[in-house]
Structure formats: C-alpha cells, structure tokens
Amino acid sequence: MKAQDKIPQIQLEKNEVSTKFIEAKIDSIIAVLTLEEKVAMTHAQSKFSTKGVARLGIPEVWMSDGPHGVREEISWDAWENAGWTNDAITAFPALTCLAATFNPELAENYGFSLGEEAKYREKEVLLGPGVNIYRTPMNGRNFEYLGEDPFLASSMVVPYIKGVQDNGVAACVKHFALNNQEHLRDKINVEVGDRALHEIYLPAFKAAVQKGNVWALMGAYNKFRGQYTTHNKILHKILKTDWNFDGVVISDWSSVHSTEEAALYGVDMEMGTGTDGLGTTTNNHYQHYYLANPFLKAIKNGALSEGLLDDKVRRILRLMYRTNLNPNRTLGKLNTDKHLEVARKVATEGIVLLKNEDNFFPIQDKKGITIAVIGENATRDMTQGGGSSQLKPLFEISPLQGIKDRYKNATIIHTMGYESGASVYDEILPANLNQDSLYVKAIEVAKKADIVLFVGGLNKSHHQDSEGDDREVFDLPYGQEKLINGIQEVNENLGFLLVTGNAVKMPWISKTKGILQTWYLGSMAGHAIADVVSGDVNPSGKLPFSFPKELNDNAAHAFGQISYPGDGVNQNYSEGILVGYRWFDTRKIKPQYAFGFGLSYTDLKISEVKIDQKKYAKNDQIKITFEVANTGDRAGAEVVQVYVGKHKSKVERALKELKGFSKIYLEKGANKTGTITIDASSLAYYNPEISDWTVEEGTYYLYVGNASNNIVKKIKFDLF
Known part of the structure; x- marks a missing residue:
C-alpha cells in the first residue's frame, strides 16, 4: 500500500495541517490499533519497508539508500537487485565533494533535487545524509560524509535536510554516533571524553535535529562506553530528551542487539536484523526481530510497558503525516535537466585545485596538441560499488568521455596504465591484464603526448573507498606511484586528476605540475572535470579535511593501535578534541594540504x-x-x-x-x-x-x- 492510500475515516483536509490537529489524529489512531498492529509497525517487513495497517488504510513506510542518489530497487527479502528497468536515477557527487563546495545554498539545491528523485521513486525515507566526522583517512566510508570539522558539517547538513524534506520525503541523518571507521564497526567499543563527544562528534547531529528539524535518524553499529550506540542510554537521553527530537530512530541494518534496550533507549523502527544479520531463511523471519514477537511477548507479560510502544508508534505516524499522509505532498521528478545541472554545479564547485605549477591548468583546446589520458579511473564506473551508497544512474560520463567531448581540436589518446581488478562487497578479484604490459604501454603513450593527464587515486572497491572495512595502506594502490614516476621521466607535462573520497600519501607531488582533487562526481563526472581542466569553470573548492604527509601525522594514528583501529574490542579516542586541523595547528605539524585549502585560476x-x-x-x-x-x-x-x-x-x-x-x-x-x-x-x-x-x-x-x-x-x- 503506497502514499495515495490514505486512512479513509481520518483524512486531512489541506487547511488542517497544524501540529495540534495532527497530534490529535495520531491519538485517535493509536486508540484503535491493536497491540499486534502497533508492534508490527516497529520492525521491518522487507529489506526496506515496514508494515502499515491495512484495515485502517495506514500505509507502509518505504525507505531507500542513499546520501548521494536513490539506490536501485532491492529484492523484497534478499540483497540482490530487484531487476527493475525503471529505477535508474541521477547520481549526485558524493558528500565529500558537496562539503568541499563550502556552499550551503548549493547543499539545499542538492537536497531538493535528491528529494524529488526519492519522491518519484515513492520513498518516504531517504537514508542520508551521513555526518560522521572524518577522524582518519583510512575510514572506507569517509566519502559519504561531510569532512573533519563539525561547524562545516553542521552548516552543510541543515540545508541539505531542508531541501530533501521540502518534498515531503524524510531525510535520515546517520550514523548516530561515533561510527568513524568501518573496520570492526559492529564490534568496536569507543571510549571518548565528554568534551570530544559534544564538541566534535555530536554537533552536526544536533544541528540536523534542532536547526534542520530532521524527521528521521539512523543508529550506528559500534558501541559507546560498553553499550551499542543504536540503543545507548546516554545517546538516547541526549537525542530525545536534551535535544527534543520528535522524529523516528531507525536502526542501521542489523544494529539492534536487545529487545529491552531497543525498547527503552530509542529505537522506533528495527531494520535488517534477522538472526544472522543478512539471512533470508525462515529462521530469520521478521517476526523474530527484537522489536517483533519478543517485544510483543515482553509487553504482554508486563516486562515492558505499552507506553514505550505507543511512543514509537506515535513517532512513526508523525513521520507518515509528514510524508505519505501529507495532503500537500507534490509529485516527484527523475533525471531532469535541472537535476543534472545541480549535479554538475556541485561537482565543479567541489573540485579542489591542489597544485598548479607554471599555470599547468587550465589546458587550452588547441589544434596540433596531443593529450594523453592515462589511468584506469579515466574510464572506471565510480557509481557502482562502495557499499550501500552504490547507484544505478541513467548514465555516467567518465573523465575520458568528458575530456573527449570538450576537446574537439586536440588529439586525445588513452591507455589504462594499471588495473585494479573487479570488486564485490567484501573481496577483490584479481586483475585480468598484465600489469607490466600496461605500464610499458602507458610509458609509450606518454612519450607521444604533449600533455599527460593521469587519472588515478582510489576506487569504490573493498579496502578502498567502500563500506564494510577500511583502507589497508595510505599510499596510492595498484602501483600508481611507480607509474607516475615512469611517466614523468619521459614527459614532464604531467597533471594528476585525483579521484578519491580520502586523503592519500603524496610523495610523488614533485613529479606533477598540477593536481586536481576530483572526488566521486556521479552522473556528470566527466563533464564537470572537463569544465575545470579546460577553464570553462574556475575551481573554487576547498578541502573539507586535512591531508597529512605521513599517516602518523594524523591525530588518530599518533597514539598507537588503541586509538586506531583499536585492540579488537576497545578503542580510545586519545586525541580528544584535537581532530583534523585542530591537531595540526595545535601540535605544529605541517600537513601536506590543510583543511580549507584550494587554489584558483x-x-x-x-x-x-x-x-x-x-x-x-x-x-x-x-x-x-x-x-x-x-x-x-x-x-x-x-x-x-x-x-x-x-x-x-x-x-x-x-x-x-x-x-x-x-x-x-x-x-x-x-x-x-x-x-x-x-x-x-x-x-x-x-x-x-x-x-x-x-x-x-x-x-x-x-x-x-x-x-x-x-x-x-x-x-x-x-x-x-
């Protein structure tokens, strides 16, 4: 049952949308719901939906990943794609790029366009944005977040939320809280002081609640002071009492571990649990969720109060009146010219010019010059992979295609230079091609060119910029440093288009004349890159996080294993409040590139x-x-x-x-x-x-x- 199927006996008229009226309607609904119907609303019925109440016309709630585009449809009861042919969308740049724009107005346009696409796909909740703080460049999921500074993240997340929710679609800010690494994310217990908690890791969530009036919030996997964060007594008090959050707390998928704690400490909708987290057998049926039959049984035998359940149902119904029961909710839009324009604008404003020796950039389109585009990332699909934020765009313009489309007079030649191999969620498949042969070919191509643009960096594979685990090395992977050195020996006119969502080690800087940090840019990636490379757009992006010269220069890595990644059980945020540039400034450590840095033409x-x-x-x-x-x-x-x-x-x-x-x-x-x-x-x-x-x-x-x-x-x- 979808948004158009409203509750017949209690429909809202368009002039009856006051908070007081809606709360009265919610009271009247709760009064006629059975205990079983209420419990059914607090847990999943499929991978991405929760039950309504058919006899009253109460609709289901449908959710979708993700923070920079609406994810393709997933099967009802499994993680495979559903195989739809009408769920291709606009892929917007990843949130590191949005943060790099330092443009809150653009963040609102981004959120509104994304909300329109979610609404067209008939989603009530968009599972994003992410505001976990960039603590270490090794975190595989940093590309989904808004950088290392809580003020910047707060300033950008509020307009994003307002833009999404202007469509009658709930933003769901995540992951609350302290989920600042992927490695052992479902086990690690974070110990952090109150000052760092409130000054660094909570401000963007607080802004989302109190300034953005966000309608949903997602819990995290990790523990905090010995208790899982999704149902954490301390965080629950901060969120729902101190901040007066009136929305819905949705568990991250499989992040609930206790019926009692989930009931007492804030979970309103339990998603993705099963008994093994991802299973699809009858043993993992939705009725076995912590907030399903065990919750019902605990209420019936008096171990838990029905008032706890009623508070959850009230929040869920409030979410519905804001989304699928809102009579003023308009129709959505998908893949419009405006959405593509916003995606391209965010991409061009977020690209950061890091180096420009001898005015290497911009590169003019001249007859008679040959530009060699070298690197796997010149053609690699960057919207697939990365975990739950993977996308199925209607199209994705590669950097190579964008450069070819823009440079009509120059001769463009391309070779891979290296190959990373394919990736599935938690493993890397071996490369198919001979890396030595790719290297030799790249050197030959570089010799023939007047200018070389190396398109490298990371990708969305496991142990790169991806959900599920962290990076294993700080250096560029796949032999790229050797390739850069080899190219520079035969052609000094070398520029680097760095495609990452993270800082990387950069001992090869002196080998390049120009460096553009280009992020993961979505559908319009190649066009946006060509806009900046050609000078059609003057770069204005600024780094939303610091680039350390050495990994141990980063605060999280300066205190040994217990600080990152932890000892397998516990982790101490030993740097306290000195995260990112705060650490570099205060300890007088010179970064490779500083927070807020970015050059111009x-x-x-x-x-x-x-x-x-x-x-x-x-x-x-x-x-x-x-x-x-x-x-x-x-x-x-x-x-x-x-x-x-x-x-x-x-x-x-x-x-x-x-x-x-x-x-x-x-x-x-x-x-x-x-x-x-x-x-x-x-x-x-x-x-x-x-x-x-x-x-x-x-x-x-x-x-x-x-x-x-x-x-x-x-x-x-x-x-x-």
Whole structure:
C-alpha cells in the first residue's frame, strides 16, 4: 500500500495541517490499533519497508539508500537487485565533494533535487545524509560524509535536510554516533571524553535535529562506553530528551542487539536484523526481530510497558503525516535537466585545485596538441560499488568521455596504465591484464603526448573507498606511484586528476605540475572535470579535511593501535578534541594540504578585515567585515574562513576552530565587501563538570584567511 492510500475515516483536509490537529489524529489512531498492529509497525517487513495497517488504510513506510542518489530497487527479502528497468536515477557527487563546495545554498539545491528523485521513486525515507566526522583517512566510508570539522558539517547538513524534506520525503541523518571507521564497526567499543563527544562528534547531529528539524535518524553499529550506540542510554537521553527530537530512530541494518534496550533507549523502527544479520531463511523471519514477537511477548507479560510502544508508534505516524499522509505532498521528478545541472554545479564547485605549477591548468583546446589520458579511473564506473551508497544512474560520463567531448581540436589518446581488478562487497578479484604490459604501454603513450593527464587515486572497491572495512595502506594502490614516476621521466607535462573520497600519501607531488582533487562526481563526472581542466569553470573548492604527509601525522594514528583501529574490542579516542586541523595547528605539524585549502585560476586577495568592537558580552554577536578583490583575468570565487581561538584558556583548547565562512563570487577586476557574524555563545566549550556549555571570559583571537594554515589577519578581542 503506497502514499495515495490514505486512512479513509481520518483524512486531512489541506487547511488542517497544524501540529495540534495532527497530534490529535495520531491519538485517535493509536486508540484503535491493536497491540499486534502497533508492534508490527516497529520492525521491518522487507529489506526496506515496514508494515502499515491495512484495515485502517495506514500505509507502509518505504525507505531507500542513499546520501548521494536513490539506490536501485532491492529484492523484497534478499540483497540482490530487484531487476527493475525503471529505477535508474541521477547520481549526485558524493558528500565529500558537496562539503568541499563550502556552499550551503548549493547543499539545499542538492537536497531538493535528491528529494524529488526519492519522491518519484515513492520513498518516504531517504537514508542520508551521513555526518560522521572524518577522524582518519583510512575510514572506507569517509566519502559519504561531510569532512573533519563539525561547524562545516553542521552548516552543510541543515540545508541539505531542508531541501530533501521540502518534498515531503524524510531525510535520515546517520550514523548516530561515533561510527568513524568501518573496520570492526559492529564490534568496536569507543571510549571518548565528554568534551570530544559534544564538541566534535555530536554537533552536526544536533544541528540536523534542532536547526534542520530532521524527521528521521539512523543508529550506528559500534558501541559507546560498553553499550551499542543504536540503543545507548546516554545517546538516547541526549537525542530525545536534551535535544527534543520528535522524529523516528531507525536502526542501521542489523544494529539492534536487545529487545529491552531497543525498547527503552530509542529505537522506533528495527531494520535488517534477522538472526544472522543478512539471512533470508525462515529462521530469520521478521517476526523474530527484537522489536517483533519478543517485544510483543515482553509487553504482554508486563516486562515492558505499552507506553514505550505507543511512543514509537506515535513517532512513526508523525513521520507518515509528514510524508505519505501529507495532503500537500507534490509529485516527484527523475533525471531532469535541472537535476543534472545541480549535479554538475556541485561537482565543479567541489573540485579542489591542489597544485598548479607554471599555470599547468587550465589546458587550452588547441589544434596540433596531443593529450594523453592515462589511468584506469579515466574510464572506471565510480557509481557502482562502495557499499550501500552504490547507484544505478541513467548514465555516467567518465573523465575520458568528458575530456573527449570538450576537446574537439586536440588529439586525445588513452591507455589504462594499471588495473585494479573487479570488486564485490567484501573481496577483490584479481586483475585480468598484465600489469607490466600496461605500464610499458602507458610509458609509450606518454612519450607521444604533449600533455599527460593521469587519472588515478582510489576506487569504490573493498579496502578502498567502500563500506564494510577500511583502507589497508595510505599510499596510492595498484602501483600508481611507480607509474607516475615512469611517466614523468619521459614527459614532464604531467597533471594528476585525483579521484578519491580520502586523503592519500603524496610523495610523488614533485613529479606533477598540477593536481586536481576530483572526488566521486556521479552522473556528470566527466563533464564537470572537463569544465575545470579546460577553464570553462574556475575551481573554487576547498578541502573539507586535512591531508597529512605521513599517516602518523594524523591525530588518530599518533597514539598507537588503541586509538586506531583499536585492540579488537576497545578503542580510545586519545586525541580528544584535537581532530583534523585542530591537531595540526595545535601540535605544529605541517600537513601536506590543510583543511580549507584550494587554489584558483585567478588572483584573489582578502583585505580590510575588521570587527565592529573589541569587547563583547557573552550573548553578543561579533560582526566581521572584509574585502575580497579579484585582480586576475577571469571570474572566480574565494571562501573567506573565520577561525577563533582562546588565549591562555583554563582548559585544553585547539589553537583555533572554524566558526564562520562565506563564499564570495567575483568577476575579473571586481572587489566586494563581505560580512560574517558569529554568536559569542558559539565560542563555548563543553564543561563535563556541569554537563553543559561554558563561555570562558577573557582574551580571544580571531583568525581570517582562505585556509586553516593561511591566515591573512589576526585580531584580538575580549569576552566579559
């Protein structure tokens, strides 16, 4: 039963949509539901749906992965594709790319387009976005998340959620919480201090709830202080009591482990459990879920109260009135020109120019020049694989195709250079081709070219950028470093189009003249890459996470195995609040590339940075004004970043923390005045002694620049 099948006796009229009215309707429904009907609503009936109540016309709830595109239809009772022919969609860039745009307005357009596609596919819940913090570059799922900084992640997730939910489709922010690695994700117990929990790992979830008004939230697999996070007493209190979350908590698939804890500590819909997690036999029937027959039995014998069940059903019905029972819900759209335009815009704004020696980029389309495109990633499908976020796009423009389409005058030649082998969910299949032969051929092709574009990096295979486990090496895989060195020996005009969702080790930087960090860009990948390579679009992306030179330069790896990946049972976040650039800044470790870094094809200058006063009360707003000038020969954009640090704090602090940013677009020769406003209250630290936030009085420093390590102005001010 789908969205159009409303409850006959309690249909809403279009002018009757007040919260009070809906809550009254929910009360009337709960009053006539049987105990069995209510329990049936709290657990799955298929891989991606929960039951309705047919006799009352209460519809089913249908969900879909994922955060950057609506996943293809999955079979009712198995993980195979359902084999539909009408479920191809627009693949949007992965969320690392969205974060790199530093453009909240674009995040809302992204969310709205994605919501339209989910609505067309008749989904009530879209299982995304992900906001787990980038703690280590080894995490296989970082490409699905919004970077290492909680302020950036919060700023980008709120408009994304609003965009999705404007369609009457629930966003489901995930994974709550501390699911910052894939290795042993279903076993590892995370020990982290209260300050790091509240200052680093929870802010994006809090913003999603309190500012984004997200309608659903997904639990995580790992444990926190000895208890599974999906039904964790501490997290449940924070979410549903402290933050007043009124939506639905959906378990990650197989993340429930206890009927009692799931009932008491917040799970409203249990998905994917079975008795072995992924099985399809009768032993794994949905009636055996923790919130199925065992829940029913516990209520009937008095071990658990029916009030716990009623709260879950109330939340589920509230979700329905926001989605499939909403009379104002419009029709969805799929694969429109507008969706493709948004996908391309996000991709071009998210691409980050990391190096541009001798103005290697942009590359002009000239007759008589030969461009060699070398690398498996030039043609490899990057929307399949990666785990639950894999997609079935209507099409995917490869980097090679995009470059061929854009460069009509130049001669384009291509060879693979290396082969990674195919991948299934949890294993890598051996490569079919001879790697030595591929290497030799690549060197021959490079000799013939005027310019070489190497398209490499990672892919969506197991132990790369993929759900299920983490990366095993920090270096480029598949012999790419050797290939880069070999190409550079025969052709110095070498640029690297780096396709990853993670930082990689880069000892080969000096061998290249230009590097573009291109992410996983979805349907329009090749066109977006060609837009930037050619100069049709001036790159304006900024890194949403730091690139360490060595793996041990990263905070999570600086404290040994117990910090990452743990000892197999426990893991201590020994770096505390010093995650990402906070660690590099405070410990004076030079990164390979800093958080917030990104070059342009034009010359952009930030100047005239001022604040409106020198002393502020704790409830004041701090107003920062600045000018940005474009003194180059083409239009461009700069991201002005504002960081704040406490001078001589009485508690441990990072040197500085991002507290504001603004993306400024300028035509050539233009200059603009911009303003960023910061609430003084946002400078608080979480105080474990009072279990609340404290704004410390005294001297602070404001840092303004275009990267965490490129500050153009430092200003002193006081809070009293």
